[in-house]
Amino acid sequence: MNQTYPGEAVTVGSREKILRAAAEMIAEDVAATLSVRAVAARAGVSTGSLRFHFPNQRELQDAVLTRVYEHVFPDDPIRDQSLPARDRLVNCLRQVLAPAGVGAEARRAWGAAYEAFIAPDPTEEIRTAYLAYERAAAARVEYWLGVLADEGVLSDEHRPRQVRFLLTVLNGLSLERALPAGESILRTETETLYTAVDCVLGTRAT
Structure with a gap:
């Protein structure tokens, strides 16, 4: 009807x-x-x-x-309910970091970002281009958190703040990939991702 x-x-x-x-x-x-x-x-x-x-x-x-x-993304890890929510969200965040590469590849990526958005004067065209890129990244993280909110895993109340926090963590980790590393990047990156996810979900390692 x-x-x-x-x-x-x-x-x-x-x-x-x-x-x-x-x-x-x-x-x-x-x-x-x-x-x-x-x-x-x-x-x-x-x-x-x-x-x-x-x-x-x-x-x-x-x-x-x-x-x-x-x-x-029909096979998005966020929907794999055979895994705990914290593992799923970490796997999703790893998808964002993967294209950045490590070492020389990461340095090239950051060099390109510097030339495109940092070195030039911030014209309206540059600002618009960067904000579009940022909004696309935020939309993807927001979608993941929305799925978990629908499952009752976290509250919708602070989602914009949570999205910004996770994007800041991802930016920092992608920059670390371009810098000289004294420890295992995989280990320290994994620890950081789980710490960030636990902060958002209110969970902790078991």
Whole structure:
């Protein structure tokens, strides 16, 4: 049975239209702001219909991120419930670090980042490019935390702060990969990742 919104028939398909439209906007521009008006216009529905399915922007964003990442990363470690939540989240964070490489490869990556975002004067174009990159990284971490929140593993209350904390840890670890190392990078990196994850989840090694 279809549910209705005052003044408009809301079909079962309208939710799917909204999610598809929002996903298309993200695909075209990862820094796109999923405003209610913009998404509703793209989906061809009223803002009332969108609010009916997604009472606030956060719920819409969470649903879109779930849709996007389930499609792009169908075997995402975060959904492997045969492992504890802390192990799954660490495995996901390792995915972010893997492309950075170690040693010479990491130094080249950081050199490129320096030339692109640090050395030049911070023009609006450079700022926009960096913020788009940062937002994409944050969206992925936010998706992982959202999955764990849906499982009841952690609270949604401090998620933006938790995302920023984990991204800061990842930035530091990727920089360490480019610096001379006196200890085993794998061991120290693993210890740091588990410490960060335990801080976010409120867990500890058993």
